[in-house]
Amino acid sequence: MLETKRHEIERVLLVGVERPGHDRWLTEDSLAELSELAQSAGGEVVDVVSQHLQKPTAPLFIGSGKSEELAQVCRRKRVDTVIFDDDLTPAQSRNLEEIFKLKVLDRTELILDIFAQRARTREGKLQIELAQLQYLLPRLTHLWGHLSRQRGGIGTRGPGEQQLEVDRRRVGTRIEKLKRDIEEVRKQRAVQRSGRRRHEWPLVSIVGYTNAGKSTLLNALTGSEVVAEDKLFATLDPTTRKLRLPDGQTILLTDTVGFLRKLPHHLVDSFYATLEEVVEADLLLHVVDASHPSAKEQIKAVEEVLKHLRAWDKPIVTALNQVDRVEQDGIVTQFQNAIPRSVPISATEKHGLDELLAQISAAMVENRARVSLRVPLAEMGVVPKIQGGGQIISQQFEDGVALIEARVNPRLLGDLKQYIVAPLGRKTG
Secondary structure, eight states: OOOOBTTBOEEEEEEEEEOTTSOHHHHHHHHHHHHHHHHHTTEEEEEEEEEEOSSOBTTTBSOHHHHHHHHHHHHHTTOOEEEESSOOOHHHHHHHHHHHSSEEEOHHHHHHHHHHHHOOSHHHHHHHHHHHHHHHGGGHHHHHHHHHHHHOSTTTHHHHHHHHHHHHHHHHHHHHHHHHHHHHHHHHHHHHHHHHGGGOOOEEEEEEBTTSSHHHHHHHHHOOOOOOOSSTTOOOSOEEEEEEOTTSOEEEEEEOOOBOTTOOHHHHHHTHHHHHHHHTOSEEEEEEETTSTTHHHHHHHHHHHHHHTTOTTSOEEEEEEOGGGOOSTTHHHHHHHHSTTEEEOBTTTTBSHHHHHHHHHHHHHHTSEEEEEEEEGGGGGGHHHHHHTEEEEEEEEETTEEEEEEEEOGGGTTTTGGGEEEEEEEOOO
16 A cells, blocks of 8 residues: 555655544554554655544544645645544545545555565465455445546446446455455364364463564564564564473463554454464463553553453463663553563563563463362373373372372363362462
8 A cells, every 4th residue: 555656665644633532642642653654564754743623524534624734735745645543434535535636544554554564374364355355345436436537427437336336246255255264264273273282281372562572572482583573563473382481381372463552343353363362372471562651551452452352351461571671760660560460571681581481380370270180090191181281289199090189271171070089179379
């Protein structure tokens, strides 16, 4: 969507609306983030403007006078593209393009453009195409309106309307095909997940705001070399690595796509196949950029996405990242007091990682069921499974059986049902 023009960087104007009752700083932060997104997509931001409105207007989102004013700004500053910080309706996009005589995008289109640039795997590309087509479908009338004006009105309306219906059917058919393909990807990922869990290793998913340092932390903890760049949405496709905790427990650690404020739910739904790693996780490792001035708002944005995914009730350990860059005194202590199981770290400098792993181990113990087992010696092959999905506390042998007390992942209880003597519930420590 953001293209080069004669090998020059596309010049972009950003537009936001400040509503009554909304914090002015939040509007400015959102526009600052939009600027980062535009630059990540390859654009050069030449100006950022906002307008105070009771509510967005139906025809243009902003006021008509403001639209004419911005059209002049665009001509004077040689703007190529105008990007709005909120979603626009098809009619608003059409009307604005008529006034500006330029390409007009909204926040979702910009995010989709960045995703399209970042996608590397077949799964990622399928999800991008699905999200783009779902966004495009209600806007086909607008696109055909452009074509009709280019070709003329008389004599083109009938065929145009017929072609519009054909295109709608084609897009609808393609959307259904993509959904089937993505469902196959979900099944394949479930098989892969089952294979990875043949030892019943718990899954820990790294979540957080985009560019909070998730990939850097994955690399620091596991010694892997996942791409970790200082830009929004550097990671789009999930990556899983094995990690051994200090108590001997082995876990699978997965890096996932970053979240964002104003991330539309339909966009989250399009990436559900990827985000299933979050839904299936036994524990979430929430990475927060503690040095970011909008860290609190970013935490809330992550919470909203997790609630939408119905993953908010999972055990969470929070890594307060980049504490070496925090300038405000006491802010890290405030976060620690407000967020349970939060650990100050620096993924880049590898500071605080031992304490972080200790907190993950403790949280995993809390999530385990404590049971007493009676295992015949002839069936001791089940012991590695117990160790893989938990921790053996004690083990005694008598009369051809092993008496084992252990803490295990709740998912193991069904497999161990025949050996359980007394479930003792969950116990910390």
